[in-house]
Amino acid sequence: MIRQSQLETSQSYVAAEDLLKTVNIALTLEKPLLVKGEPGTGKTMLAHAVAESLGKELLIWNIKSTTKAQDGLYTYDVVQRLYDSQFGGQVDDIGQYVHFGKLGEAFRSEDQVVLLIDEIDKADLEFPNDLLWEMDQMEFYVQETKETFRAKHRPIVIITSNAEKELPDAFLRRCIFHYIEFPNRVQMRQIVHAHFDRIDEELLQQAVSTFYNIRSTPGLMKKPSTSELIDWLRALTLDGIDPAVIQQELPYLGVLLKKDKDFNLVKKGK
Amino acid sequence: MFLGFFYYLREQGLKISIGDWMVLLEGMEKGLHESTVEGFYFLCRAVLLRDESEFDLFDQAFSAYFGRVLEGGSLPQDLQALLEKIDPSLPENAKQQDAGRSDAMLAMDGIPGTPGSGKNAPGPGSGSTGGRTAIFAPGSRKFRDFRKDNTLDTRQFQMAFRVLRNLSAQLETSEQEFDIDRTIDGTCRRGGMLDIQYRKPRKNTIRVILLMDSGGSMRYFSRLCSELFQAATASRHLRELRTYYFHNIVYSLLYKDPTIEIRDDNCISVDGLMTECDEKYRVIFVGDAEMHPYELEGTEYNFVDKKPGLPGSETLRLLKRHFPHMIWLNPIPLHEEGYDPEGTRRTIASIVDMYDLTLDGLERGFRFLLSGKK
Structure with a gap:
């Protein structure tokens, strides 16, 4: 069980209460936790915070569109073996050419680890299904060496998704699900305070309210997220902008809005 | 066992399996519901749901089911007693679902700390005690926007698009x-x-031209069509995908966006398309094939050349000759015998192979597109 105070003392992470409950449910039931939410709501940060508060090592498996499930377990470097054989190296031990992926490492670890499978929706449609057996059985088989590796400790698995693709039902059924909502104003102020040691209250007040106004502009292609607000606040404080003009002049708007269309839309609305 | 709640949730359309329910029971055995309704709510949500689009439905079902007990704004701490109390009265409760829901919403509104109750909603970590916090407000329907209500999800469509694969060096x-x-x-x-x-x-060598009927009677199928479109655009394995729109039937022009406006930058002529694309392109029509017979057989007045053009059926035959791999997907199932008020469906089906816009139809159609065999 993680307590709120534990999760929040780690780094500068602010966790909503429902998120914390879900984390504890996943820990107790020993099931992977699937976290969805808008970009910038702290999905990846959650894994860091959980690992730190539990005092466990964090392994991060970043998923790309080319990632295969097999890569997470192990890869067999046949080319290296071939080259070694050319120069009379010892190539009898196939084991030295088997390189373990992040999932494989998590299974083989002596201590329980936290495994973050980041942005699982980036991968191929079949990817999640290919992981099912290993995740269920907590073991995998290396064909080349005919060895089976069984997890000594079931890793704590946290999976994030940006919902670019829908995930297969069979996979979802095995996960504990949580959707991180975009923080409300009260939570946002806490998040900002966690990132800044000292910040002018008036500036924060103005910036946050402008930020939510911009977010509510209809027709925005990409809404600015928490991390962009933090960057914006940094720019505003560094420049010593007068809080009174923020609402009117929207200084450094480019930090919040990255798309031309959005930029013009908000500028025009003012 | 409170199986009543399980079946109630299923009746409400939540796809919950027995396996999910066993996990929920396991969680309760381990005390994860913290013996409060709030804890129970979060446990259910985390274990039973798998998409934020289900949150709203679940919130409603939850507050309808527990609504009567929550009336008056007090949340009983002893969940077991609560569940036992509520179970026998299920049929009656379910019947009064609507009444129960509004009761529950009223009850929720009365709970201090719920959004909209006027009191400052406590943020995370504000140390709210007892069974009431700002986040526990299933009746307030804050997940309403996430609903999808889709029957065929895009994933299934995308899987169908995988059939369109022809790997060659x-x-x-x-x-x-x-x-x-x-x-x-x-x-x-x-x-x-x-x-x-x-x-x-x-690499995959398949190139696809997607031609979609837009407007008119197709409005009823706009969601289905937009899902097909999403699935098509998400299928990155296709070598090329072109999408054009038409209204009811193709004449000499195709349109690049669904507004069907005749603007220079919005149009491409059918002749131009046939010059640009060779016979290897796979052409998929999407439309209900329903129109006035005149629209199909009558001659079009060609606004560009200022003279009468080909009738729709002739343009279709022309296209079929140029693109032998061509199918027509129809959102109105073909087995609805006799449903062909104007006879246009039969005419079109005699020119282009027609399939249902369902998963099964899609797969059969794609297989035909790929191999030319039925």
Whole structure:
């Protein structure tokens, strides 16, 4: 069980209460936790915070569109073996050419680890299904060496998704699900305070309210997220902008809005 | 066991399996519901749901089911007693679902700390005690916007699009990739001297032209069509995907966006399309094939050349001759015998092979597109 105070003392992470409950449910039931939410709501940060508060090592498996499930377990470097054989190296031990992926490492670890499978929706449609057996059985088989590796400790698995693709039902059924909502104003102020040691209250007040106004502009292609607000606040404080003009002049708007269309839309609305 | 709640949730359309329910029971055995309704709510949500689009439905079902007990704004701490109390009255409760829901919403509104109750909503970590916090407000329907209510999800469509795959070695590319098998083979033949082999990568060669009927009677199927469109655009394995729109039937022009406006930058002529694309392109029509017979057989007045053009049926035949791999997907199922008020469906089906816009129809249609065999 993680307590709120534990999760929040780690780094500068602010966790909503429902998120914390879900984390504890996943820990107790020993099931992977699937976290969805808008970009910038702290999905990846959650894994860091959980690992730190539990005092466990964090392994991060970043998923790309080319990632295969097999890569997470192990890869067999046949080319290296071939080259070694050319120069009379010892190539009898196939084991030295088997390189373990992040999932494989998590299974083989002596201590329980936290495994973050980041942005699982980036991968191929079949990817999640290919992981099912290993995740269920907590073991995998290396064909080349005919060895089976069984997890000594079931890793704590946290999976994030940006919902670019829908995930297969069979996979979802095995996960504990949580959707991180975009923080409300009260939570946002806490998040900002966690990132800044000292910040002018008036500036924060103005910036946050402008930020939510911009977010509510209809027709925005990409809404600015928490991390962009933090960057914006940094720019505003560094420049010593007068809080009174923020609402009117929207200084450094480019930090919040990255798309031309959005930029013009908000500028025009003012 | 409170199976009543399980069946109630299923009746409300939540796809919950027995396995999910066992996990929920396991969680309760381990005390994860913290013996409060709030804890129970979060446990259910985390274990039973798997998409934020289900949150709203679940919130409603939850507050309808527990609504009567929550009336008056007090949340009983003893959940077990609560569940037992509520179970026998299920049929009655379910019947009064609507009444129960509004009761529950009223009750929720009265709870201090719920959004909209006027009191400052406590943020995370504000140390709210007891069973009431700002986040526990299933009746307030804050997840309403996430609902999808879709019957066929895009994933299934995307899987169907996978059929459209024809891997072949790319001759026109200079790209090379390492061929392990042939390298090992070659090296062995040379007695251990390295013989590195490369090959051209194999890639999908299928190019697709998607032609969609827009407006009119197709409005009823707009969601289905937009899902098909999403699935098509998300299918990155296609070599090329072009999408054009038409209204009811194709004449001499196709439109690049669904507004069907005749603007220079919005139009492409059918002739132009046939010049640009060779016969290897796969053409998929999406439309209900319903129109006035005149629209199909009558001649079009060609606004560009200022003279009468070909009738729709002729344009279709022309296209079919140019693109032999062509299908028509129809959102109105074909087995609805006799449903062909104007006879246009039959005419079109006699020119282009017609399939249902369902998963099954899609797969059969795509297989035909790929192989030319039914």
